[in-house]
Amino acid sequence: MSLQGAVRAPASGLWSVLSRREGALWAVVAASMVADLLLTYYGVENGLTESNPVARAGFERFGYVALGALKLFALGIGLACRQLLPREYTAVVPLGLAIPWVAASLINAVVIGTMGR
Secondary structure, three states, rough: OOOOHHHHOOOHHHHHHEEEEOHHHHHHHHHHHHHHHHHHHHHHHHHOOOOHHHHHHHHHHOOHHHHHHHHHHHHHHHHHHHHHHHHHHHOHHHHHHHHHHHHHHHHHHHHOOOOOO
């Protein structure tokens, strides 16, 4: 079977479950994006620095608006790419956005939680 045939095969197993839960995955995207922004804001206001060099450069030049703009840009790219995927695999987009934002939020929370110790 060619790779092209594998990509077009009907979703089964994990992808089938995820595609039925795509709305919930988008809710995780929204919550993790907001959490990452708020925790970054709190951390920077309390003496921490942004570790992402692209976000840090934008922040230094444009302030907090740059952080939100970068998130919205990533979201827009994800939504645009979602249109190119077969319906069965569109859940990969919210997963691809949520996983790093959840991880960043957890890291931010741990760093903030250990400040001053």
